[in-house]
Amino acid sequence: MKYRRCRICGNPLIVARLNRWMPNGTIVSVGDARIRQVFFEADLLPEIRRRISEGLGFPVNRIFYEAERNAVRVVVEALLDSAAKRFTLRIPPFRRGVVHFFHDLAALTGTTYSRTLSYRPGSYGEALLRNPWDIDLMAAVVLGAFEALEKRPLRALWKEMEDGYLLRVEVVESKPEHSARLEVDFPPVKGGDYRHHHCPRCGLPLPLRNLEWREDEGIILDRRRGIRMINWEAHSVRLVTRELVRELGEVVVPIIVEAEREHTLRMLEDLGMRGFTEEERGQLLQEMLSILPLYGYGLATEVEFTSGGILRVWIDNPYDEYLLAGRMAAYYQAMEGRKARVEWAFQGPSTASYLLSPEED
Secondary structure (H helix, E strand, O other), X not given: OOOXXXXXXXXXXXXXXXXXXXXXXXXXXXXXXXXXXXXXXXXXXXXXXXXXXXXXXXXXHXXXXXXXXXXXXXXXXXXXXXXXXXXXOOOHHHHHHHXXXXXXXXXXXXXXXXXXXXXXXXXEEEEEEEOOOOHHHHHHHHHHHHHHHHOOXXXXXXXXXXXXXXXXXXXXXXXXXXXXXXXOOOXXXXXXXXXXXXXXXXXXXXXXXXXXXXOOOOEEEEOOOOEEEEEXXXXXXXXXXXXHHHHHOHHHHHHXXXXXXXXXXXXXXXXXXXXXXHHHHHHHHHHHHOHHHHOOOOEEEEEEXXXXXXXXXXXXXXXXXXXXXXXXXXXXXXXHOOOEEEEEEEOOOOEEEEEEEEOOO
């Protein structure tokens, strides 16, 4: 399987056909503009899960699993939601065609390489996965996709093999009771006037040339850093963090923020975006904030920097306020050379305000 590439920027043309970079800091699905997309490091969610599990002394896999499962189900239902598609999906050969599309989508998003081993519509399916970004979360992804296709609850079972993972999904009577709490909503978004530097041929933002799609491996690589990325729907990320806070309390918030701060700081160091002079500080901040709309995180609409090292940033359409808090803390540290205390609040349903100040010794 090889995607056709743009002759100018080299990115897969299918990325431009399925996604649209909006002037308000979001990336949306062409098929349903409610569905937001983001790019983030593949190990971010597993790292947050590990830190919270270790910090609290018990595993929190269930929250991550059910959030991914439900978010993917909603996204795939939106992709399949038309009278014509619903009719054709009653016919088994067409369902197998959709399963083939699932494989293509997994490779395109950089989450895994997969192929069908067996599939009996309405009963079960088995697939071989190679290079899953996280096998537990990938099982939840496949489960959600098949629940959208089959319109029935399923369960997933997997085992490691010499050449990858064998994943089986099969129909069951009902979902776990706690899964019903983790349903996706679509928060309102504001308009914007940000202008990306687009490829003149395919229309994708030109900085995406730094990413390399390896579709035969199911991987997206940031070639500047050798770091694996995934292009994923934003709703499960937001669902995960909200459920973690709702169920486990505010104690998890610093863990989430710190994980993202460290990830972002490593990225900035790898890209040489640290150690600027005071005169170059404004340019550095502008470059760092331009990453937000490129990856679908939101749009910084106003910035204030005052004496005493106080920075305030307003972000429209934040994909997740906790992760953006960690990212803003890393931006501050790269700019000021010292750690920041970060506070935030929503200014209406679609704007978050971040206040950063020097962390007290």
